[in-house]
Amino acid sequence: MERKFDFIGKRYFAYLFSLTLIVGSWIYGAYIKGPKFGIDFTGGALVQVRIDEKGVNTGTIRELFKGKLPGVSVQNVEGENAYMVKAPVSGNPNKTIKEIKEVLKKRFDGKLTVLKVEMIGPTVGKELREKGIMAIIYALIGILIYVAWRFEPIFAFGAVLALVHDALATTGIFMSVGREFSLPVIAALLTVIGYSINDTIVVYDRIRENMKTLLRSKPFEEIVNDSINQTLSRTIITSLTTLFVVLCLYLFGGGVINDFAFVLLVGITVGTYSSIFIASAIVVDWYKYVKKEK
Secondary structure, eight states, X not given: OOOOOOTGGGHHHHXXXXXXXXXXXXXXXXXXXXXXXXXXXXXXXXXXXXXXXTTOOHHHHHHHTTTTSTTOEEEEEXXXXXXXXXXEOSSXXXXXXXXXXXXXXXXXXXXXXXXXXXXXXXXXXXXXXXXHHHHHHHHHHHHHHHHHHHSOHHHHHHHHHHHHHHHHHHHHHHHHTTOEEOHHHHHHHHHHHHHHHHHHHHHHHHHHHHHHHHTTTSOHHHHHHHHHHHTHHHHHHHHHXXXXXXXXXXXXXXXXXXXXXXXXXXXXXXXXXHHHHTHHHHHHHHHHHHHHHO
């Protein structure tokens, strides 16, 4: 006999947990610890170099700047010998670029070739930040329209609220652990939104199928709960296989994609939870409210 879990019956505990998680993480991350932004958003100096020495990696270069230039990030590009060094600029940008070069020349004198020097101004950084936020908003609007057309407005309302829940919870946790927002992080948040809506659509599709045959014989709340249970194994198996891959990226992918992998790791976990406990539960409460109004 198939085991049946009462997810909808526990929805108010899920609401309370989600509210506590989001409010708590945002208060701690945004107001107590303070959000951190990478030079993609704040502006900074970028120096790309080639180092002709064996055994050098991003960790080796990053160690050189400890205690000298705060906030430096190092990224490996174009094979094994080329590196991109980014640093925030508080005063004269030329001074920051000069300091980066001096630190590298002191360690790799004769083996260092400067390939490119660039500046990311604070105005450009602000524009990138605004465009990143707008990209997330446009994605949510597009999903709202699609789900409303594909199913019903009531389902679109639940789906978008669940996605907002995922975005807020993921960013709150991200800020709470002191990580920096960057363009790859925005890309990861959009990926999480896409992944989460895919799970939610699978559940919604089963609810719609069951409504056609069972709505007159069963309460809507029970139909939704049965639909979640029927798709539960698919949801868990899909999420676990994805999480294994993302966990490998997080553990072995290196510093360049670590923040990206962290967002995916948290976001997929939160998105799976919201697909089971939040998205359909919101539909149930909204359906009951509309029926009562009628």
